[in-house]
Amino acid sequence: MAQNPAVNDPGPGSHAAASGGAGPRHGLRLLLMWIPLSVAAILIIWFVWYPHLPPGDMTDAASGQQFDIAVLAVTAAPVVIGVVLYMVYAIVVWRARPGDDSDGPPIHGHTRVQAWWIIITSLVVLWAFAFGTYQLAAPGGAGGGQGPAPIWPLHGAQTTAWSPQSNDMLQVQVIGQQWAFTYRFPQFGGMESTGLELPDNMPVEFHVTSLDVIHSFWAYQLGVKADANPSVDNIAYAKPRQLGTFVVRCNELCGIWHGAMFNYGQVVTPAAFQAWARGLQINELRAGVLAALPPYALTYDPTVIPQLGRDIVKVAGITGANGYYYPGPQAGTPHGDPVSP
């Protein structure tokens, strides 16, 4: 508050200003109130508020976001307190008294105060810019979607098979469709699931895509949020560091059931995750689901139906109409574009 014009200005309406005599040192008063209030606010933010700030600390990305919010709140608190304190002080001390219809004193410029004002506010803004920019990159892109070629990858071994006793990066493909998310695991035979489990304390690479309109994969407690665009592989990273349940929501208005497009996931121990994923893989292999799914790819073109090598289930009499969208313009013709609406 040293840069405040009130430091050398007795204030409008002040009798001292009007008479030219020595008045109270408003700047010092404000400073003495501002310092303890700011310190108290910073301590409360850091020690009381910070541990409970969203999105929590379930992953390194979430923890990073929580840290960012706390640091920026600590940065902003003295500024907010200074502004509000000055406003309240002015209302209380410099208000016009009953019967005082005189003009306030003229306001003059003060080069030193103005220079300090510009310097300090610029430093605060530059600090917020530099800190925020750095934190966008660390760790692993701060949980945001980085497109198909990430420039801030998370450290982890890229492997075709995943092992719990390692630093293997778990590949999870998130597929948005109206109105549900499904998840594919290429390191487990391309197994697909409606549920999502993740191993604790191991790096995860999300490949987010869509089969129809634009969705957004928002795993709130994981601190991960990435748009799901059709024909785009949007990569985001996170490293769980806490067991528990998280919620996955679609965060892009995607149709009438957008609001109901959510499910829950769990962070479990690496061994439990392996058992879960392996169990699903075996189950889907036996049921023929894996063979029915298209080969794992980073994106899919739903208008192209791969020709599978063998049939999964032959239900007597169930045959198709050559794959036409009902009631597609080609219906009734023996061949043609199989899936155009």
Next chain:
Amino acid sequence: MSVLARAAALTVAVLVVVGIGIFLAVYYLGSKSQLTNVAYTASNGQVNVVLQEDPQNNSSSRPDWVSYFVQDPNTHKWVHTTLFSIPEHVKVNMTIYGYDGCTPLRNNFWSRVQGTLGGTVNVQQFNKGRPLGPARNVSVINSWAHCSVGHTFAIPSLGLFVPVGSPNASASLCSSSPCTPSSGPYTLQKFSFYSPTHTGTWRWQCFVPCGGGFIDGNSGPMQSLGYMMGQMQVVA
């Protein structure tokens, strides 16, 4: 323009805007309220819900849209709605008549039966009431291998996903709704699941992009109550 004329023009403009708002509210809210909820009651801890999906429907506004119908348990008449209610914590025996032809799923993962008791669905094909083969319990109806899925019945929040087989397309599909067993080929599917243990409303939908003529086939009937999506109300 005089003050009087400007005031009149402003008044007219306000009235037009308000009128449009009222029209839209009445049109949409009014159309919603026309949907009937079919109430099913349990007997011996079980409730039997019967649906059918048709290539068309009997509405006057969108007769060419594919649509589900719900059978009234008392009159056995088909009601053009997708709202039905069941008791909480009972075994739900679902019967679905699939009269519509096939459409490939965008995600063939939905070919898998999930969330039913036993993880399977009982499937049998008919043509005008005559069985075309034996009933079979299957866990996958591969939508891509034979384009053998017409629609799906799914309640995502219950983890229930059931592909509904399409009838043999070599025969002419039922052309007048609500369809009857004698009106064309159909697939008869039966499966069971347990209703939630608490009351509430669960949305259900079809995952086949069956909104012909719309982008990705995912609009029109796919996003309209009374056609290919609905709500299951669980009551005490």
